[in-house]
Amino acid sequence: QVQLVQSGAEVKKPGASVKVSCKASGYTFTSYYMHWVRQAPGQGLEWMGIINPSGGSTSYAQKFQGRVTMTRDTSTSTVYMELSSLRSEDTAVYYCARLTTTGGYGMDVWGQGTTVTVSS
Amino acid sequence: DIVMTQTPLSLSVTPGQPASISCKSSQSLLHSDGKTYLYWYLQKPGQPPQLLIYEVSNRFSGVPDRFSGSGSGTDFTLKISRVEAEDVGVYYCMQSIQLPPTFGQGTKVEIK
Numbered sequence: 001q002v003q004l005v006q007s008g009a010e011v012k013k014p015g016a017s018v019k020v021s022c023k024a025s026g027y028t029f030t031s032y033y034m035h036w037v038r039q040a041p042g043q044g045l046e047w048m049g050i051i052n053p054s055g056g057s058t059s060y061a062q063k064f065q066g067r068v069t070m071t072r073d074t075s076t077s078t079v080y081m082e083l084s085s086l087r088s089e090d091t092a093v094y095y096c097a098r099l100t101t102t103g104g105y106g107m108d109v110w111g112q113g114t115t116v117t118v119s120s
Numbered sequence: 121d122i123v124m125t126q127t128p129l130s131l132s133v134t135p136g137q138p139a140s141i142s143c144k145s146s147q148s149l150l151h152s153d154g155k156t157y158l159y160w161y162l163q164k165p166g167q168p169p170q171l172l173i174y175e176v177s178n179r180f181s182g183v184p185d186r187f188s189g190s191g192s193g194t195d196f197t198l199k200i201s202r203v204e205a206e207d208v209g210v211y212y213c214m215q216s217i218q219l220p221p222t223f224g225q226g227t228k229v230e231i232k
Contacts, residue, residue, distance in 0.1 A: 102155075102178075105217075105218070106221070111168065
């Protein structure tokens with residue numbers, strides 16, 4: 001079955017960077033774009049960007065331009081999201097989510113989430 | 121960016137009774153390909169969101185038929201015909217017609 005398994009929780013100091021991984025299985029990795037979405041404590045869902053695992057092209061939300069980098073490793077079917085210059089407002093659960101096949105930019109399967117805590 | 125507005129923001133429902141959530145978009149979600157890109161997700165406590173409905177009215181694999189979606193253009197509705205205890209959580213609508221995908225604020229559904 002389709003599965004997205006993310007890396008474990010992280011605690012970082014302000015100004016540091018964090019790199020979250022998302023390992024895909026159960027489907028052809030390079031055939032589906034991957035989104036990254038985050039959710040601050042008690043808040044709603046915020047889209048961060050999307051990566052094409054085939055060619056590596058990316059599109060980022062304007063809010064994160066210059067601070068976020070999304071990459072992939074096709075040999076391990078893993079996508080990565082790195083966020084730099086962390087501040088307390090970046091404390092959130094970060095999700096990867098697969099792009100649907102039906103058209104548009106929807107998400108069908110989600111990872112379990114990775115909690116990132118930014119604290120001095 | 122397209123703004124998605126949900127009402128109500130919270131809902132308390134007696135088991136077995138129906139429930140309805142409204143979602144409005146600031147722009148039409150009808151694409152030139154003829155599809156309307158409106159999705160519904162349910163986020164149960166402590167879990168990631170799960171896809172319920174795609175393209176307004178199509179139930180995702182495994183979603184019970186008590187969930188239904190309707191609407192067109194900028195106005196959409198999610199209906200639960202008979203709410204069950206397992207339906208508690210926060211429901212989000214999302215537009216996927218253009219980047220960035222944007223979500224409604226969420227509607228918290230609880231059981232009376």
